[in-house]
Amino acid sequence: METILKLTDLTKKYGNKVVVDNLNIEIRKGEIFGLLGPNGAGKSTTMNMICNIIRPTLGHVEFMEKDFRKNSRELSKKLGYIPQDLAIHGNLKAWENVEMFTSLYGIKGAELKKRIDESLEYVGLLDRKNDYAKSFSGGMKRRLNIACAIGHHPDLLIFDEPTVGIDPQSRNFILERIKKSNKNGTTIIYTSHYMEEVEAICTRIAIMDNGKIIAIGTSEELKKLVVDDTSKISLEEVFLTLTGKKLRDV
Amino acid sequence: MIRYLIKNNFKLMARNWVNVFLLILCPLLVSAVLISAFSTLLAKYEKVDSFKAGFSIEQGSKWETAESIMIESADKAGIVLVKYQNADPEQTIRNEDLGGFVTISDTGYRIYRTEDEKVKGMTLEYFFSVFFEQAAAAPAGAASAAKIALSVEHPEFTKAVDSKDYYGIAFLLYFAWCGILVAWTLLSSEKKIGIGKRFIVSGLSETQVTFAKFIPTTLSVFLGIGIACILSSVLFGVHFGNALVIAGLLLAMIAAAIALGLAIHSLTDNILVTIISLFALVWVMGFFGGSFETYMFSSHSKTLKMLSPIYHCNRAVIEYSAAGSTKFIPSALLYCGGITVFCLLLCVGVNNLRRRGRA
Numbered sequence: 001m002e003t004i005l006k007l008t009d010l011t012k013k014y015g016n017k018v019v020v021d022n023l024n025i026e027i028r029k030g031e032i033f034g035l036l037g038p039n040g041a042g043k044s045t046t047m048n049m050i051c052n053i054i055r056p057t058l059g060h061v062e063f064m065e066k067d068f069r070k071n072s073r074e075l076s077k078k079l080g081y082i083p084q085d086l087a088i089h090g091n092l093k094a095w096e097n098v099e100m101f102t103s104l105y106g107i108k109g110a111e112l113k114k115r116i117d118e119s120l121e122y123v124g125l126l127d128r129k130n131d132y133a134k135s136f137s138g139g140m141k142r143r144l145n146i147a148c149a150i151g152h153h154p155d156l157l158i159f160d161e162p163t164v165g166i167d168p169q170s171r172n173f174i175l176e177r178i179k180k181s182n183k184n185g186t187t188i189i190y191t192s193h194y195m196e197e198v199e200a201i202c203t204r205i206a207i208m209d210n211g212k213i214i215a216i217g218t219s220e221e222l223k224k225l226v227v228d229d230t231s232k233i234s235l236e237e238v239f240l241t242l243t244g245k246k247l248r249d250v
Numbered sequence: 251m252i253r254y255l256i257k258n259n260f261k262l263m264a265r266n267w268v269n270v271f272l273l274i275l276c277p278l279l280v281s282a283v284l285i286s287a288f289s290t291l292l293a294k295y296e297k298v299d300s301f302k303a304g305f306s307i308e309q310g311s312k313w314e315t316a317e318s319i320m321i322e323s324a325d326k327a328g329i330v331l332v333k334y335q336n337a338d339p340e341q342t343i344r345n346e347d348l349g350g351f352v353t354i355s356d357t358g359y360r361i362y363r364t365e366d367e368k369v370k371g372m373t374l375e376y377f378f379s380v381f382f383e384q385a386a387a388a389p390a391g392a393a394s395a396a397k398i399a400l401s402v403e404h405p406e407f408t409k410a411v412d413s414k415d416y417y418g419i420a421f422l423l424y425f426a427w428c429g430i431l432v433a434w435t436l437l438s439s440e441k442k443i444g445i446g447k448r449f450i451v452s453g454l455s456e457t458q459v460t461f462a463k464f465i466p467t468t469l470s471v472f473l474g475i476g477i478a479c480i481l482s483s484v485l486f487g488v489h490f491g492n493a494l495v496i497a498g499l500l501l502a503m504i505a506a507a508i509a510l511g512l513a514i515h516s517l518t519d520n521i522l523v524t525i526i527s528l529f530a531l532v533w534v535m536g537f538f539g540g541s542f543e544t545y546m547f548s549s550h551s552k553t554l555k556m557l558s559p560i561y562h563c564n565r566a567v568i569e570y571s572a573a574g575s576t577k578f579i580p581s582a583l584l585y586c587g588g589i590t591v592f593c594l595l596l597c598v599g600v601n602n603l604r605r606r607g608r609a
Contacts, residue, residue, distance in 0.1 A: 106251045
């Protein structure tokens with residue numbers, strides 16, 4: 001399978017502290033790749049380096065066979081990022097929020113209007129397009145947050161804990177949409193603390209701890225690292241076995 | 251493509267009712283108070299040429315030794331002082347056609363003026379108040395030993411600049427310099443929701459990000475101050491000159507004010523610190539620039555006045571509005587243009603460094 005994203009020797013240090021340590025991952029086109037890890041494991045830093053938000057101390061990110069940093073203008077148009085924080089303006093209407101972010105990728109005019117409706121419909125908010133974002137519930141805001149990142153039809157979508165603090169219905173809706181996007185050919189990178197979510201949608205999962213990948217594979221492969229009979233163990237138990245039960249206060 | 255970003259940033263600011271209060275109601279209220287408070291002081295000022303005034307000094311007074319300095323200083327301020335010892339002030343004014351008369355004693359001085367020569371009388375009053383204030387502050391014996399450095403600018407009264415026109419315009423300009431306040435909503439919202447990450451991911455450069463804030467904020471403030479100008483004209487009868495020229499001057503000034511605010515914000519990365527710093531800076535510029543004490547009568551050093559961008563803007567807009575001409579338009583535009591370019595470059599540079607630092 002074709003590689004869409006390749007992380008080579010990716011390292012991030014803050015002073016003497018190594019946050020991400022020599023990461024080497026290849027993400028294949030069309031997969032849903034889950035990135036798990038306890039707090040402070042280096043997931044967000046890795047995501048930020050992938051998205052070009054922070055610069056690696058060492059190593060590089062190759063996206064669609066090109067160095068991301070050197071070709072960021074061109075490649076950023078093929079990348080969608082859904083941050084954990086709700087990056088939407090409450091005093092703008094739903095369609096205005098989507099317009100604002102979709103237009104950053106050079107889409108304008110009638111095409112922009114079409115994409116706005118398409119994105120809002122995708123997240124089930126088309127009938128609320130003229131409502132202010134501040135009037136939305138937590139789940140609706142999360143969905144709008146997603147709509148803002150998909151209007152430019154990215155090849156790679158990065159979800160940073162998109163289901164935090166929302167009801168099961170909204171969570172289920174978001175997960176269904178992620179699967180739908182993937183079926184339409186979008187590659188997904190997904191981080192979450194909800195193991196059942198990751199297990200349900202991800203084709204491959206990496207577990208990070210202390211800045212390193214300590215395990216990578218399908219859900220079954222990860223379970224086999226701990227026990228032979230995979231039906232007797234959940235992904236969460238695998239995660240706790242591999243990363244330990246010690247509290248991670250960062 | 252930042253057109254839509256500019257449009258939506260503009261909507262964000264326009265939808266905040268606090269901005270209406272800050273940009274329209276506040277300057278109108280403050281100027282209404284000041285217009286009323288200074289209506290007598292600035293009444294009917296017209297351009298006055300050099301004029302003659304009389305004076306007498308009580309015999310044996312300590313001010314006798316400062317007589318020659320007083321005459322010399324007055325002469326520089328356009329007042330020819332003539333001594334009439336033991337003369338009746340009122341009669342002397344009438345007989346000698348004087349602009350006013352001053353009797354000086356150790357305990358104080360008294361100004362005599364006529365209704366017909368009110369402006370001259372007020373000029374005389376202003377001169378002596380500054381002269382004695384500075385003479386009293388000088389070291390003992392200085393008055394007789396050396397010249398008193400009198401920083402009285404020769405009052406250049408422009409036609410029909412009354413308190414209504416002066417404060418009606420000066421305070422609109424002062425509030426325009428605080429215009430970054432309207433970007434509070436935008437800047438705090440952007441920081442709160444971490445929108446910067448989305449800009450970086452979308453490949454937006456710091457130059458684009460800066461202009462996406464600068465343009466809508468400038469337009470919002472221009473619109474607000476424009477409405478305030480129209481209202482002050484309708485409500486208080488403030489005279490504005492040629493609308494296009496005044497609009498151009500206002501736009502240049504507001505652009506400079508917003509660029510300055512954004513530059514401070516890029517340096518501090520904190521909206522509250524930005525607003526406090528900008529307020530302090532604008533207050534100082536306004537203090538020397540004639541926002542509080544009229545630039546015609548302020549006793550501040552000319553250098554400090556000339557350093558204040560507000561001084562150039564005030565003189566350009568007020569004189570142009572009131573008298574129809576001013577020599578301060580080029581310097582005001584130069585100042586505003588310089589501030590705008592420098593501050594925007596600083597803003598982009600600092601934000602780029604910050605982005606790299608983060609990176």
